[in-house]
Amino acid sequence: MSRLLATLIRAITGGARTAAAGHNDRKRAAAMKQKTTGCVACDSKNVDELAPDAYRCPDCGYEGGDGYAAYQADLWMKEADALDAATKRARARELLTSAEADLAIARDQTVRADEAVRAGGDSDKLPLFLAALRALGEARQGVERAHYLAFGEPTTALADIDLGVDEAAGVSASSLPLGGGALRRRAAQIAADVNGVTAAHAAVSEKLASG
Numbered sequence: 001m002s003r004l005l006a007t008l009i010r011a012i013t014g015g016a017r018t019a020a021a022g023h024n025d026r027k028r029a030a031a032m033k034q035k036t037t038g039c040v041a042c043d044s045k046n047v048d049e050l051a052p053d054a055y056r057c058p059d060c061g062y063e064g065g066d067g068y069a070a071y072q073a074d075l076w077m078k079e080a081d082a083l084d085a086a087t088k089r090a091r092a093r094e095l096l097t098s099a100e101a102d103l104a105i106a107r108d109q110t111v112r113a114d115e116a117v118r119a120g121g122d123s124d125k126l127p128l129f130l131a132a133l134r135a136l137g138e139a140r141q142g143v144e145r146a147h148y149l150a151f152g153e154p155t156t157a158l159a160d161i162d163l164g165v166d167e168a169a170g171v172s173a174s175s176l177p178l179g180g181g182a183l184r185r186r187a188a189q190i191a192a193d194v195n196g197v198t199a200a201h202a203a204v205s206e207k208l209a210s211g
């Protein structure tokens, strides 16, 4: 399940729990853990907690942690919730336009990646896979956000998409398989995921057109 989605669902279903006493215990435990490991960028132990497992390092300015993506998604949702209905629709349309461009890139790069794998040899295929995955990731986030703005609740349609992304490092070559057969299966999976995001995109477009 994507972190954004997990955060969206948690925000919808568990909003009341965040005020409960357990929250402070978890916050303390997370802060303790981060104090032990320190900043991954400069090793400073002097980090400021932003949210559970999310921190900012005052020494080097690095922001990160396992919970950082969820923290950013929370911030985004609070902003989204505060918008009036017309602005929500306008933002959702912008996100869909941008996601459409990302989907076109993801489709194109996936075809080229698959062709490069079939051609064999030493052609550098990994940048094509990475470009496809980055564009797919952008498109999915845009469609998830547009869905939240249009429907007022998170979508569960895109939960099964696994980008193989290391949240801290972003999309990286180490998440890709090495063999030709495995790479071709990966390309087919990315193409299927592009179709999934395209279908979710269409559903939000339809909702915006009808409402």
Ligand SMILES: [Zn+2]
Pocket: 039, 040, 041, 042, 043, 044, 057, 058, 059, 060, 061, 062
């Ligand atoms: Zn630092």
